[in-house]
């Protein structure tokens with residue numbers, strides 16, 4: 001049997017590799033403390049689960065859903081966007097529910113990338129932007145995110161030939177893996193750049209609700225003209241601890257939303273309706289859980305930063321996202337450093353190069369680890385000295 005070349009070209013999915021290594025150690029009876037995966041450890045809030053259970057009992061929700069999602073869900077998303085960002089969306093034309101934002105991020109490449117086209121993709125970055133581009137037959141032009149530029153791409157340094165040939169500009173703020181945030185001035189620059197080079201912007205924004213120290217992350221759609229050139233991907237996963245339920249959304253330019261809907265309606269049959277009702281409850285019910293979760297993450301962030309500093313790893317205090325992006329000492333690659341940490345103290349982190357070559361020299365630590373595990377990890381790190 002011969003698989004298609006696009007499958008052969010795939011790098012192993014980063015977390016699968018890490019999970020395999022951790023599983024091997026655990027099978028040998030070793031306790032591994034994992035800061036490696038960004039999957040909230042806190043359960044979905046009870047009022048959301050209640051609504052899901054109720055809806056699951058209703059036979060109307062046992063049948064095929066529509067790809068376009070429930071009208072009530074699209075309306076709830078539009079109302080939430082207006083309340084949260086002051087952006088008024090047309091729920092019929094500018095909102096598309098997704099089976100988790102990853103699904104939409106992967107599929108949108110099929111809407112805008114023809115074989116031979118290019119996408120501008122941040123490096124380090126969430127791997128699905130470039131993999132989706134490759135599946136559609138396109139090439140990624142990687143935009144370095146460096147500490148010198150506050151982990152924002154330097155759009156002016158992209159050669160005009162590349163920018164003119166590209167079709168899509170991928171952005172992600174608050175950023176995974178760097179924890180960086182973007183201001184309105186950056187989004188405005190990106191919109192002008194997209195207009196100038198006839199690009200569409202895909203802004204991946206699942207972390208806007210995970211923020212600290214009173215900071216409120218922005219939406220791309222708050223930038224004037226953004227809706228003419230872009231869509232924003234959002235998710236219930238991190239805001240409401242709903243990673244396992246698989247539900248997200250895309251909002252913005254009506255033509256882009258329509259193209260995504262057309263691809264999706266040919267490939268999937270929508271989101272189970274009971275989960276859509278749970279998502280409506282998440283958006284329309286009490287938002288107290290967001291502040292409560294953020295207080296927990298903020299405390300974990302500060303605890304981890306303290307110990308990282310002690311062992312000589314420098315990291316900027318992130319204002320949002322679930323991640324600390326820490327610079328490792330000279331003399332190691334990030335994979336070597338990650339392997340040493342795992343082998344010597346049983347602490348798992350993600351090597352920066354898992355997100356692209358500009359991730360070299362960094363590791364990522366996730367704040368989605370239960371407090372008792374965090375304390376164990378902190379104790380192990382505090383007692384360790386990288387030579």
Ligand SMILES: Cc1ncc(COP(=O)(O)O)c(C=O)c1O
Pocket residue numbers: 038099100101102103105126172176204206234235236237243247248
């Ligand atoms: C930057 C980024 N985008 C998208 C996703 C996917 O989220 P979802 O659970 O909505 O598919 C993740 C998940 O970790 C992420 O980090």
